[in-house]
Amino acid sequence: MSSKNNLLNKPVTRRSVLKASAATATVMAAPMIIPSTAYGYANEPKGAAVTLGFNVPQSGAYADEGADELRAYELAVEHLNGGGDGGMMGTFSSKVLKGNGILGRKVEYVTGDTQTKPDAARASARSMIEKDGAIMITGGSSSGVAVAVQGLCQEAGVIFMAGLTHSNDTTGKDKKANGFRHFFNSYMSGAALAPILGDNYGKDRKAYHLTADYNWGYTTEEAVRTSTEAMGWETVAAVKTPLSQTDFSSYVAPVQASGADVLVLNHYGANMVNSLTSAVQFGLRGAQVNGKSLEIVVPLYSRLMAKGAGENVKGIFGSTNWHWSLTDEGSKAFVRSFGEKYGFPPSQAAHTCYVQTLLYADACERAGSHDPCAVAEALEGFEFDGLGNGPTLYRAEDHQCFKDVLVVKGKENPSSEFDLLEIVEVTPAAQVTYDASIFGGELGSCNSGA
């Protein structure tokens, strides 16, 4: 009672108000994240171990893809620490990784669940940085998440090695100095697909786009439109579909009557499975329009999702970052160690995550430090080979990898449940390379959290 009375009776003076507001201002102005900056940079490892943070969707629609990413990370950690058969460490052109961890420190990891929601992904990344002392964050299966987590890592002063993210924005208008992407992007898909589509379907086509209503959908539609219109295709219509849409019948039903003879599905994940299934059910595929057979195109393929669409993917063109049936030494080594450990071949998401982990470890070794700015410098302009995509460049200007792009087609006669896509062409990196400035955005400067 007395304390309450005291509080109530305490007079409010000008001085106390000033004090309180000054204190509040100080708290508000403090950086949102305060990692342990007692050392030279954020989360500098002092012990015999170094902690990496794997931020993957463990629940929600992309949980299966997230589980495959996590398998790849566990495999990468095993290889970095000298376990297993070493996987792609044996085929990697850079030979500084010795199987003794990173810079002699044993690699440990923590995991977070992005739930494929930007806010949840930021929260789990923040927790791994602040509580677990993660020095690098990697993973994810959505561009919305990648852009959000990349921004957080930039503020916190740790490196972000993106997982599966295909929007141009990740290394375009939203690029950050602390963020790096190995996966390819919408622009590259469009540039690689257009010539193949021209060769197979002709230069006189009318396209109808169905586009997922978020940033990845927009950049993919734009990329495919630009590259197909450049070779003479006409875009009849482009319709945005809600991300939560599950039944696409009312969107695919009018396609045939519109006079379009190609349907482009700028959809991923469940959207792709459902829109493709609806389109095939409505008999669009092979229907005769303008004296031509109507064709369907899926710009970004994922084998895990092709499985969900079953028979419907057969003969449909798309692009992918990597496929387990590639026969280069790196891919073979990776498929072997992943397949031996888990009993099935890895997905493209698993591949890019494994490669990103190795690239990060390699950059630390070459820089001789875990300092994010030294690591970033080692990654910038780094040229490498032997990791499954042929010769690759980590471009310094936008932190995007440039490598060959695979144009694939749903396989007509699969020999197994994993054999869903066949590689139609390997488009050389030069053909999908663009000027770093076309998407705008500023890389800014590296933040080491110091």
Next chain:
Amino acid sequence: MELSAILLQVLNGLDKGSAYALIALGLTLIFGTLGVVNFAHGALFMIGAFCAVTTQRLLSISTITIDETKTDFLGKPLQIKTPIVESWFGESVGQALIDWSVPLAILLTIPVMLIIGFVMERGLIKHFYKRPHSDQILVTFGLAIVLQELIKAYFGANQIPAPAPSVFIGSFDFGALIGMDAGKLLYPYWRIVYFCFALLIIGLVFAFLQFTTFGMVVRAGMADRETVGLLGIDIDKRFTIMFGIAAAVAGLAGVMYTPINSPSYTFGTDFLVISFVVVVVGGMGSLGGAVLAGFVLGILESFASMRQVIEFIPGINQVVIYLVAIVILLVRPRGLLGRKGVMES
């Protein structure tokens, strides 16, 4: 806008409307008999869909033989799977059984859903009759999450295709039937099957309530539970059976929907919210209203998804159902076919 485009959207609305109507029918049965708002109804629809997946898997259980001449992705001898049904019934019958796994799944769905319905009602929901509606909503919503996560833990998060029998693959040309250009008005065979199936189920439920003694007692119980109880009839037992029937209706709606959309563990949530709107628009407790509103809202949603409409009013496809619900509740709070006095002050 062409006539064929309009007709196409009407057809489109019918199959989705069928699913809404079936789910809303079950919701109304439960609300009308037990007075419980069942948020787990979408999960029951989803479990029905996974009965199709389970049937498909059961029929595809295989014996493994090793073919030394071929290799798998790791270069090891290839394992060849032969479904046991093929070795039991011969290759052609075995393949036909697997091909027809979705319609066959109905045989599994009905007992499974009845049991789930009974267990849910007796084991959990029974204890919440005297509690406020908010408690009932929370417990059924929680149950829905548990059921979803169980399915996810076992079947994974990705969609699993469960295709229609191959005779139903392809589309029927309504355009040619009514003298329009061929190819202008195509409609997939399976969706026609689904619509007819929904009408059949709805007809059966109504006939059951209308023409059997059991149904008469249930209807009497819905009108005045206390009096029916005083007449010496164990109305609770009958209501439990109705809960099982409502669960079976949701399950059947789900099992036959799988060829239209490959199921995943979130399959039910997409339908649940809209089904509640359907129930409210149709009139709380009105079975006929639920069916009518299901079809009307399904068709409206289809129209709102047309390119010409979206270009005119962007985003309308996502809100049209709720807008209609607001208007109906303002103008006619008891819903389309609701009884006077329900939901009205």
